[in-house]
Amino acid sequence: MRIGSKFCIxxxxxxxxxxxxxxxxxxxxxxxxSRSESSGSDVTVRTPEYTEFSELKGKTxxxxxxxxxEELILSKVPEVKEFTYYASMPDMTLAVKSGxxxxxxxxxxxxxxxxxxxxxxxxxxxxxxxxxFGIAFSKENKDLAKWQAAYDSISQETKxxxxxxxxxxxxxxxxxxxxxxxxxxxxxxxxxxxxxxxxSYAGEGGRICGFDAEMILLMAKELDVHVEFxxxxxxxxxxxxxxxxxxxxxxxxxxxxxxxQAVNFVEYYPAAFVLIVRAADAEVSSKDFLTSVGESxxxxxxxxxxxxxxxSGIETTLIITVLSALFGTILGFGxxxxxxxxxxxxxxxxxxxxxxxxxxxxxxxxxxLYYIIFDKVDIDGVGVAIVGFTLVFGAGVYGMFKVGVGAVxxxxxxxxxxxxxxxxxxFLNIILPQAIPHILPLYQGELTALLKSTAIVGYIAVQDxxxxxxxxxxxxxxxxxxxxxxxxxxxxLAAVLIALFKRLTFKFDYTKRNRETIxxxxxxxx
Amino acid sequence: xxQISKELIGDHLTVSIAGRLDINTVPELESQxxxxxxxxxxxxxxxxxxxxxxxxxxRIILSARKKMKSDNAxxxxxxxxxVRDIFEVTGFSSILDVGLL
Amino acid sequence: MIEIVSLxxxxxxxxxxxxxNAVINDGDIISVIGPSGMGKSTFLxxxxxxxxxxxxxxxxxxxxxxxxxxxxxxxxxxxxxxFQSFNLFSHMTVIENIMAPQTDLLRxxxxxxYDEAVRLLKLVGLSEKAFSYPDEMxxxxxxxxxxxxxxxxxxxxxxxxxxxxxxxxxxxxxVQAVISELAGTGKTMIIVTHEMGFARAIANRVFYMDEGxxxxxxxxxxxxxxxxxxxxxxxxxxxxxxxxxxxxxxxDFLGMxxxxxxxxxxxxIPYRMSRHLHLAFEELVQQILVPxxxxxxxxxxxxxxxKDEKVLFSVSYGGDEIDMSGEDSSLALSVLKSAVTDxxxxxxxxGARKNHVSMTILP
Numbered sequence: 001m002r003i004g005s006k007f008c009i010x011x012x013x014x015x016x017x018x019x020x021x022x023x024x025x026x027x028x029x030x031x032x033x034s035r036s037e038s039s040g041s042d043v044t045v046r047t048p049e050y051t052e053f054s055e056l057k058g059k060t061x062x063x064x065x066x067x068x069x070e071e072l073i074l075s076k077v078p079e080v081k082e083f084t085y086y087a088s089m090p091d092m093t094l095a096v097k098s099g100x101x102x103x104x105x106x107x108x109x110x111x112x113x114x115x116x117x118x119x120x121x122x123x124x125x126x127x128x129x130x131x132x133f134g135i136a137f138s139k140e141n142k143d144l145a146k147w148q149a150a151y152d153s154i155s156q157e158t159k160x161x162x163x164x165x166x167x168x169x170x171x172x173x174x175x176x177x178x179x180x181x182x183x184x185x186x187x188x189x190x191x192x193x194x195x196x197x198x199x200s201y202a203g204e205g206g207r208i209c210g211f212d213a214e215m216i217l218l219m220a221k222e223l224d225v226h227v228e229f230x231x232x233x234x235x236x237x238x239x240x241x242x243x244x245x246x247x248x249x250x251x252x253x254x255x256x257x258x259x260x261q262a263v264n265f266v267e268y269y270p271a272a273f274v275l276i277v278r279a280a281d282a283e284v285s286s287k288d289f290l291t292s293v294g295e296s297x298x299x300x301x302x303x304x305x306x307x308x309x310x311x312s313g314i315e316t317t318l319i320i321t322v323l324s325a326l327f328g329t330i331l332g333f334g335x336x337x338x339x340x341x342x343x344x345x346x347x348x349x350x351x352x353x354x355x356x357x358x359x360x361x362x363x364x365x366x367x368x369l370y371y372i373i374f375d376k377v378d379i380d381g382v383g384v385a386i387v388g389f390t391l392v393f394g395a396g397v398y399g400m401f402k403v404g405v406g407a408v409x410x411x412x413x414x415x416x417x418x419x420x421x422x423x424x425x426x427f428l429n430i431i432l433p434q435a436i437p438h439i440l441p442l443y444q445g446e447l448t449a450l451l452k453s454t455a456i457v458g459y460i461a462v463q464d465x466x467x468x469x470x471x472x473x474x475x476x477x478x479x480x481x482x483x484x485x486x487x488x489x490x491x492x493l494a495a496v497l498i499a500l501f502k503r504l505t506f507k508f509d510y511t512k513r514n515r516e517t518i519x520x521x522x523x524x525x526x
Numbered sequence: 527x528x529q530i531s532k533e534l535i536g537d538h539l540t541v542s543i544a545g546r547l548d549i550n551t552v553p554e555l556e557s558q559x560x561x562x563x564x565x566x567x568x569x570x571x572x573x574x575x576x577x578x579x580x581x582x583x584x585r586i587i588l589s590a591r592k593k594m595k596s597d598n599a600x601x602x603x604x605x606x607x608x609v610r611d612i613f614e615v616t617g618f619s620s621i622l623d624v625g626l627l
Numbered sequence: 628m629i630e631i632v633s634l635x636x637x638x639x640x641x642x643x644x645x646x647x648n649a650v651i652n653d654g655d656i657i658s659v660i661g662p663s664g665m666g667k668s669t670f671l672x673x674x675x676x677x678x679x680x681x682x683x684x685x686x687x688x689x690x691x692x693x694x695x696x697x698x699x700x701x702x703x704x705x706x707x708x709x710f711q712s713f714n715l716f717s718h719m720t721v722i723e724n725i726m727a728p729q730t731d732l733l734r735x736x737x738x739x740x741y742d743e744a745v746r747l748l749k750l751v752g753l754s755e756k757a758f759s760y761p762d763e764m765x766x767x768x769x770x771x772x773x774x775x776x777x778x779x780x781x782x783x784x785x786x787x788x789x790x791x792x793x794x795x796x797x798x799x800x801x802v803q804a805v806i807s808e809l810a811g812t813g814k815t816m817i818i819v820t821h822e823m824g825f826a827r828a829i830a831n832r833v834f835y836m837d838e839g840x841x842x843x844x845x846x847x848x849x850x851x852x853x854x855x856x857x858x859x860x861x862x863x864x865x866x867x868x869x870x871x872x873x874x875x876x877x878x879d880f881l882g883m884x885x886x887x888x889x890x891x892x893x894x895x896i897p898y899r900m901s902r903h904l905h906l907a908f909e910e911l912v913q914q915i916l917v918p919x920x921x922x923x924x925x926x927x928x929x930x931x932x933x934k935d936e937k938v939l940f941s942v943s944y945g946g947d948e949i950d951m952s953g954e955d956s957s958l959a960l961s962v963l964k965s966a967v968t969d970x971x972x973x974x975x976x977x978g979a980r981k982n983h984v985s986m987t988i989l990p
Binding site: 409411412414415416417418419420421422425429430433434510511515518519521522523524 | 675677700701702703704705707708710712713714715716717718719720722723727728731732737738741758776777780
């Protein structure tokens, strides 16, 4: 079934961390809430639990899912107990804090921020590898040299200040500058990762901010162009550049040989692979339950007016769901009507399309639509999602009508035809009303399934409800509250949708009528 | 279809016939009788369980009677109403001793 | 007037109608009878084009309705149909069933349609059921509503497709009574039925269908009293027929005996009669006829009439006449005579098998 697959993946892969996260949130281990007011803008120096690679022998080491760095670790630590993988930074840092894992591999930007925020964490003193961050350009893009030159013209001092600003824990400083220059040379589209704090992430009001983003603005000012950021999943940013949907991509991208084969880079800041470990003097602070829940609530909804992110996510989710349901119903019903009278061409086409759509995983279908079919077409992710879900819902509606109409006795059509009804009128007046009670329960189920399955649109750079939950999670390092909030909102949306649907369709169900409606406008004089 | 059983007491042979005696089953009875006439001076057909007899069956009784020395050496017993009717209409009952038992 | 010209209907694996021709005059009431599976219903469903004929023409008041582009809806509005399975619209109450075609097709107002529906419900005696759903009624009531719905369109012709076949025996009468009532209104009616008494009483013409067409037609008296053709006679009298052909000296006597046996058992022919039939077959065919023939050509027909509880046995054979009273046959003949009566003998002038022997098997 196509229930919010992303949600599903998350649950499957990290059941244990989630449970941990729940316990931690409830027991008040999270201590980051109060740090934003403190002054420390420098890198915090704290004694790590381990300082030599040899100490990591036989320990558990972790990295983000999909990061292929086992070899790198094994080259320094020949023997580890096991590797574990986490879907997001918040999950992984929680795992380190709770002792679930002993060290977590990330890049210098992410780790510095994590350590600055979390008193109980420290940086392992020796980096595993040095590299460079990059801004990705399509291979065809001729402007790369100009941007490189612009970067080189910025002073090292400015760059370092910028680095400190974004990796520090003083949230009040983290404000993006206005694009106050003229922008004579046009606008560039930048695909930006939106959960990669501090490099590139959705900040207040969902706007992209971070070290990468501000650096691009500095360069853009030199070149006098305006920048339009589009936030998306990290997995999508490079594809966006390759398919031409964006001119440039940023998001904590470390330049590797493999990536160089796909895109060109402006090299712009030293990167390093480092390990996060627990601090040697880590002490468990305790907060009572209510305070902790209150803090989580504040972080998730109130701070930076994050409730607005939820609202805009709900809007997007609803737009996709309702429009897909509407168009899908029209499409499915139209296909059914075209096939009903045994038109060969219509039947062959419909059967093929249904087979194709139902045989393809929804996520793959969306990505094919977004990156291949609508590659060069000016249509945003929401539009593509509506097209994709319309196809899927249409296939479902077509099937429902087949089942529903098939359940009506053949004699009903013959009875109508013999009275002199035309084929169409017989269908609309006689067959359809009898099929509808069979169809409605199926339709209702399909509608809720549709609502939930839209949760994967994050893969094509759409900021729906689930995605908003991810963004907030990435900022608060708190798994519990945003996830529960998202789940609850889906639940309420589904209930509201079903209630509306029932009101809307009540009168189509002939079994729910009474004598007054039947005899409306007739005087029964005798 | 046809079951035949024979019982010889002294010179008296009793042949019990059950089932249908028609063109299909007559040859079987014929072969059974041919081997049994030596030293027999009295022959009784027990038709208690005979369901059906046609002219082919009558002929074999007729030929059995010819083989016996004395005229009244062949006795029919136990014939049902239907079978007796056949003996009646064909005049067999006047040349044979057709008894109920 | 409805003319049916060379109507043929083929399905993938069966051809129920090969060549049907008929003229149905206005006001005719026609009963269509015949054995099951002989295309009676197919014929009826072709008349209103629910089945598309393979070839042939159906001309309704001068218009060929099999022609492409013919306005079938208009034709069907004037030609109602009553189905074996009623086909009432199950999502509507009784009153709506009768109103819907009027408002949907005749542009009557809801009030007009309602008034007409009330009148028709009264006619079929179901006024109190106006707000019932079809599922809540008995078969007989449903069929009466179906007739009322059909009448609401004020048709010139009504086709009845086995209207009482799906009913409990206790409900057949109420439906037949309503149909009989309609017979006096001057509408043309074509009724496919298995109820012989009803078929005879209501009709002015009867079609007997067999062999892919209208095998025989006539007034009810003609068809039911003195049918001219063999199959009609057999059907009307409820005759069960067994036919046997002997073509060899050493034919399969045992096999034929078995056939006669199972024929008797199937038709519940009494034991004594079946024994007499066996005797008659064995003595006449096996003992008398076959021995006198080099190449036998004997055709036997056994007819059992349920109505009269009588078995007729007739034999025709080719070649020279056989002397049945000859010396060799005397025993067989006397046995034969014990089993049959009315033994007759004649020789016809024409045909391959000129010699005919017939008899009635004794009970």
